[in-house]
């Protein structure tokens with residue numbers, strides 16, 4: 001007997017012939033599952049002669065947020081109601097473990113009513129099968145990990161590409177329907193595996209065409225070519241000059257902040273001009289944008305400020321004595337994270353010579369380091385709640401879309417707040433670290449399975465064409481569970497994920 005069948009062995013096992021398989025209809029794969037075994041996705045199994053969802057339904061408890069101590073839920077005590085008509089425990093039935101509605105025309109697995117702060121609410125709870133989905137990955141680093149549009153590989157299969165870099169971060173766009181369904185079978189399977197691992201906050205190794213190998217895990221520092229990235233940059237070179245020019249005034253004659261995108265030079269920069277900084281006759285080899293701001297001083301790389309420079313002097317041309325250069329002139333060169341820095345003085349021939357780093361400048365370099373935030377990987381799941389998923393909420397699915405866009409229906413994924421894109425459909429993004437652990441699943445079609453909940457006023461739900469006769473109380477859900485016979489477990493809601501009503505009220509939808 002395997003571990004799962006032990007967990008779900010019914011009190012009185014049903015005698016069935018060994019060959020008697022049951023068909024799971026929770027996704028298009030329609031597995032035939034033998035007694036005691038699980039189906040292809042491991043989320044459903046045949047236990048005791050019935051199809052069982054193998055993970056418990058997760059009930060999020062917002063007691064801490066409401067200042068009420070959490071009393072752990074125990075099987076059989078779901079109806080221990082204290083007589084208070086207002087729900088102070090603020091339980092929320094999440095889609096984690098809820099089961100799906102495939103083939104969609106039937107109502108969602110749980111449609112739960114609850115009175116919160118005097119308002120009758122309904123939450124429609126399901127696990128959506130997302131064939132159209134992917135992740136956006138933000139990697140906090142200045143280092144060049146690959147060209148924009150370069151293909152990203154996992155286990156040797158293409159799973160996405162490098163997209164537009166953001167402020168202090170490199171960005172990847174992974175997954176999407178074309179990698180899931182439009183390539184080889186292996187590409188689809190590996191893409192699905194990669195998305196699932198990232199969404200469940202597991203580490204994944206990605207290699208970028210013509211670039212680096214990056215180990216990515218949501219909420220953890222990136223590891224680039226085997227090296228842990230500790231800090232993201234304080235800003236671009238120009239911004240760094242702007243922030244710290246006053247710290248350097250009077251301590252050094254010139255400062256260059258080396259950056260792959262915008263290298264800053266304090267004597268030419270507006271921040272220096274405002275402080276009356278004298279000219280130094282410096283010459284930067286790069287494309288001058290505006291005074292004291294230079295583009296393309298080097299090719300992108302893994303060295304100083306995300307450039308290929310191991311010797312920052314390589315970006316300096318001859319010094320001009322008619323514009324202020326003189327023997328003994330002091331120069332600080334520093335990267336945008338403060339990790340690399342060096343001090344020079346011009347010799348008799350106006351050539352910079354490296355000198356021991358002076359104590360008087362150490363504080364300013366440390367200040368750059370102190371202002372750098374920890375480098376992290378951020379993973380946002382992005383998916384479209386399609387026409388069929390919406391049919392589990394209402395008989396007229398477009399009503400749900402309109403309601404979401406009018407902010408009358410609040411969408412959550414595993415209880416976490418989402419961003420819904422404007423325009424057509426319900427295309428959403430969610431930070432995977434705000435969901436309960438292992439909230440995502442998959443089906444081998446291939447597609448990801450993600451919990452999703454729609455919360456709205458009860459009268460609004462009825463007006464939308466919702467399945468009024470399927471509405472149940474939360475106590476009933478806790479006691480009797482759902483059609484997939486799984487347990488219920490109650491966990492503390494992650495901090496910062498407010499009960500949906502609070503957000504609704506703030507939007508004036510009540």
Ligand code: SF4
Nearest residue numbers: 024027030031039041
């Ligand atoms: S893959 Fe999973 S959900 Fe789909 S039919 Fe098989 S067991 Fe059921």
